[in-house]
Amino acid sequence: MHLQLINAISYFIHLEEEEKEWISSRFIIKKYKKNDYFLREGQVCREVGFIQSGLVRYCSIRENGEDLTLDFNKEMEFTCNYASFLDHSPSTSGIQCLESSTILCISWNDLQELYTHVREGQKFGRLVCEFLYVQAIRKVNSLYNNGPEQRYLQFLNQYAEIASRVPQYYISSYVGIKPPSLSRIRKRLAE
Template identity: 30%
Template sequence: MNIKPLLNYITNFVVLTEAEEAFLTSKVIYRKYLKGQYILQQGDICKFQCFVISGCTKTFYVDDSGQEHIVMFSIADWWASDMGSYITQTPADYNIQCIDKTELIMFPYDVMEELFSEIPKLERFFRKIIERGLVASQKRVVRRFSLSAKDRYLYFRNQYPKIEKLIPQYMVASYLGITKEFLSKIKAQLLEEE
C-alpha cells in the first residue's frame, strides 16, 4: 500500500508517531480505480472519505433533466467525498467518478471513531481539512455570483493549472456553470487579447 503521500500530507497539520502511523495504515483501505469507474453514485450512502494519491476525480450532480453539474475536481493530495452523506450516513447527492486511472486511500466511516479514539490528533487533522473545504466552498459560491464567466475561467486557470491540463473542456465548462461553446468563445477572446 502506497500510504507515504498521505502521511506526508498529514504532517502538514499534525505529527504522528511510528506506532500511530502503523495503526492508521492498518485501518485505511488502498484502492485503484480505472478511468470512468464510480467511487460513489448519487443515492448510495457515502462510506468513505478518500485521499487521492494519483489520478483525478470529478464530483457532480445529475439533475432531473439528466444535466451534469460538476462541483469539484480532486487530484493528488486532494480529498473526494460527499461529506453530507458521509457525516449523516444518508443517500448521497453527488456522484464521484474517476476521470483518469486513480489511486485512493480510503477512510471507512465505521472506523473513524476508532481512529479518533486511538489517535486523537487525527480529529484535529480532519477538523482542519473540513474547515479548509468549507472556506473554499464558500469562496466558490461568492465567485459564482460575483464574477463574470470570463473571470471565473481566469480564476480557475490560474488557481488550478494542473487540473485544466487533465480534464476535457466540457468538464471545465460544467464546473464554471457555462456551456462548452461559451467557454470556447471566452478562450478565443483571451487569445485575441494576448
C-alpha cells in the first residue's frame, strides 16, 4: 500500500529496508470523497499528505466571495500548506479534493522523528523544501512576467495528465482569467 510513497521518497534519498518499514508505519491511510477538504482555510495544517490516488486543488476565498484556485497536486505528489505546517499558523488557503482521493498522512511530530530516524532524513527535508521553493519562485515569476495565454500553456505543460480532470473554471482561476477568456484562448490555440 505504501510502495508509491517509498518510491517517491527514494527519488530524493536512499532508504534501507528497515527505514522503508519505519516510514510505512508512520504514514496513515486516509480516504476523502470528492469535494472533501484535506485542509480548510483558517485551520492549522498538522500533517503532510502523499496522494496515492486522486487530485487536489489549493484554494482561497476572497472577501468578495470569489473562489481562487492557487495550485494542484496529483498522484505521487505531496500535499500540505507548508507555511502553516511549519509555523503552526492558520492556513491562508484550503486543500480540496477534486476527486475521491486516498492520501497517506504523516503528522508534524512523526515527520520530525523521520528526520532523525532515517539516515538521510534531514537531506530529504532539505531537498523537498528546495524543490518547493523553486516551484513557488517559478509561479510568481510567471504571474508577473507572462500573459494569460503563456500561463495557460505552462499549465498544460506542467499538468498535461490532469488537464481533462480539472473543471475549466478552476483552470481559468489558476491562470488568472475569467472562463470566457480561457475559452477564447483555447479556441485560438486549436485553430
